Amino acid sequence: MFEPAQLRxxxxxxxxxxxxxxxHRLGLRQSTVSQxxxxxxxxxxxxxxxxxxxxxxxxxDGEAMLGFxxxxxxxxxxxxxxxxxxRLRGRLRFGVSEDFVPTRLPxxxxxxRHDHPEVDLELxxxxxxxxxxxxxxxxxxxxxxxxxxxxxxxxxxWRDKLVWIGGExxxxxxxxxxxxxxxxxxxxxxxxxxxxxxxxxxxxxxxGTSGSLSGLxxxxxxxxxxxxxxxxxxxxxxxxxxxxxxxxxxxxGVDFVLLHGRRDSHAQEAADALADAxxxxxxxxxRPLP
Numbered sequence: 001m002f003e004p005a006q007l008r009x010x011x012x013x014x015x016x017x018x019x020x021x022x023x024h025r026l027g028l029r030q031s032t033v034s035q036x037x038x039x040x041x042x043x044x045x046x047x048x049x050x051x052x053x054x055x056x057x058x059x060x061d062g063e064a065m066l067g068f069x070x071x072x073x074x075x076x077x078x079x080x081x082x083x084x085x086x087r088l089r090g091r092l093r094f095g096v097s098e099d100f101v102p103t104r105l106p107x108x109x110x111x112x113r114h115d116h117p118e119v120d121l122e123l124x125x126x127x128x129x130x131x132x133x134x135x136x137x138x139x140x141x142x143x144x145x146x147x148x149x150x151x152x153x154x155x156x157x158w159r160d161k162l163v164w165i166g167g168e169x170x171x172x173x174x175x176x177x178x179x180x181x182x183x184x185x186x187x188x189x190x191x192x193x194x195x196x197x198x199x200x201x202x203x204x205x206x207x208g209t210s211g212s213l214s215g216l217x218x219x220x221x222x223x224x225x226x227x228x229x230x231x232x233x234x235x236x237x238x239x240x241x242x243x244x245x246x247x248x249x250x251x252x253g254v255d256f257v258l259l260h261g262r263r264d265s266h267a268q269e270a271a272d273a274l275a276d277a278x279x280x281x282x283x284x285x286x287r288p289l290p
Contacts, residue, residue, distance in 0.1 A: 002043055004076050007069040008280070009036035010048065014066060015158050015282040017056045025156055025279070040065075066283050073280050078115055088116045092270040095124040095131040095143035097256070098183070098213045099233055104284040105144075112277045119270045127211070129186030135259055141267040142274060146188045147257045154257025155275065157282045160230040162192065162251035164241040167223045174247030179207035179225030181216050192251060193228045200249040230254055232286035256285070 012022035013033065023030040041048050048062035058066070096105065113121060126134070128145035135143050147154050172178070178197065182190040197204050208219030217235045220227050226241055228251055234240065241248065258275050261267075278285075 002040065002069075002072060003036075004073055006036040006040040006043075007073055009033050010040055010065065011069050011073070011280060011282065013037060013049065013056065014058055014062065015279075016156055017159065019051075019056065021156050021159065070281055070283070074111065074277075077276075077280075081115065087118055088270045088273055089118045090267055090270055091120040091122060092267045092274060093122045093124065093139065093141045093261075094271075094274060095126060095134060095140045095145070097128045097131065097143075097145040098125060099128075099146070099230060099256070100144065100285060101125060101213050102235055103233065103286065107284055108277055108281040111281070112274050115277075116270065116273060119273075121274075127183050127186065128188045129191075132259070133186070135261050138262060141261045142271040143259050143261075144256065144278060145259065147255050147259075148188060150253070150255055152255075152257075154255075154259045155279070156255055156257055157279060158232075158256045158285055160232045160254050160256070160286065162189065162228050162254045163231045163234075164226050164243050164246075164248050164251070165220065165229050165234055165238045166226040166241050167221050167237070168239050170220075170223050170226065170241065172226065172241070172246040172248075174245075177203035177205045178248065180204050181208040181219045181225045181227040182206065183216065184209050184211060189228050189254075192254075196249050196251055202247065202249060230256075230286075 009022060009026060009028070012025050013019055016022050016025065019030055019033050023033045026033070037049065044061065044065065046061040047059050048065055050057050050059055109121070109123070124134070124140065131140065131143040131145045134140050144157065180193065182193060184190070207225035208216065210216050210219065216227055217238065219225070221237050226248070243250065258278060260271055260275070
């Protein structure tokens with residue numbers, strides 16, 4: 001038998017690749033997180049994580065456990081909700097960043113709709129900057145988006161690295177301005193890229209812009225230039241650019257977080273339930289669709 005609390009902790013560590021961040025997300029001490037993982041490894045009879053001074057990574061058995069942990073927790077939560085006799089109702093306005101369009105997020109949303117058929121889920125797909133604005137204005141109850149900085153608000157779902165990507169045949173001349181493909185303002189990735197390029201004294205020019213990820217990907221596949229994107233979400237047909245050889249600066253990390261709207265909202269319970277479902281299935285968010 002695998003304890004739900006230990007599985008929940010395992011998922012949090014697997015998604016953040018950090019015992020510290022997992023403890024923060026779950027409201028636990030880091031020693032408790034370590035204890036949960038150790039006991040789960042004892043129950044499974046194998047190592048689930050490799051830890052060193054550079055960070056945390058899943059073992060092959062840890063990857064396998066991902067496939068089991070989420071359905072076990074989902075079944076447990078469905079059973080608890082059924083016997084508690086509680087049914088969520090009402091309208092839930094959920095915003096999600098363009099970054100997640102090609103991922104398996106629809107599987108998480110489909111599971112939520114199955115479990116809570118009386119919740120009227122309204123989905124908005126936008127740039128992260130726009131989602132922050134709409135949330136602040138009271139136009140959303142919950143959103144999944146990038147945050148401005150690691151110290152910003154939100155429950156961490158997944159931490160990644162921003163990298164330069166482009167078409168397989170793209171060749172950049174480090175002596176010429178960077179041909180940049182980017183979302184329009186107020187895109188957070190765009191703002192980060194321009195800030196980094198300016199600080200490193202690297203000239204740039206806009207080679208393509210679109211409000212949709214599919215538009216940016218089309219421009220990049222056509223070889224018009226480079227774009228910045230989360231390493232774990234690189235779209236099909238694009239590859240990571242060798243930044244150092246092309247004179248491109250490092251872009252740093254990026255956090256994807258859940259942000260709640262006004263906590264006195266009538267949709268608070270539904271928003272909490274969807275947030276829990278996303279946190280439980282967060283590993284699906286960096287598995288692009290085939």
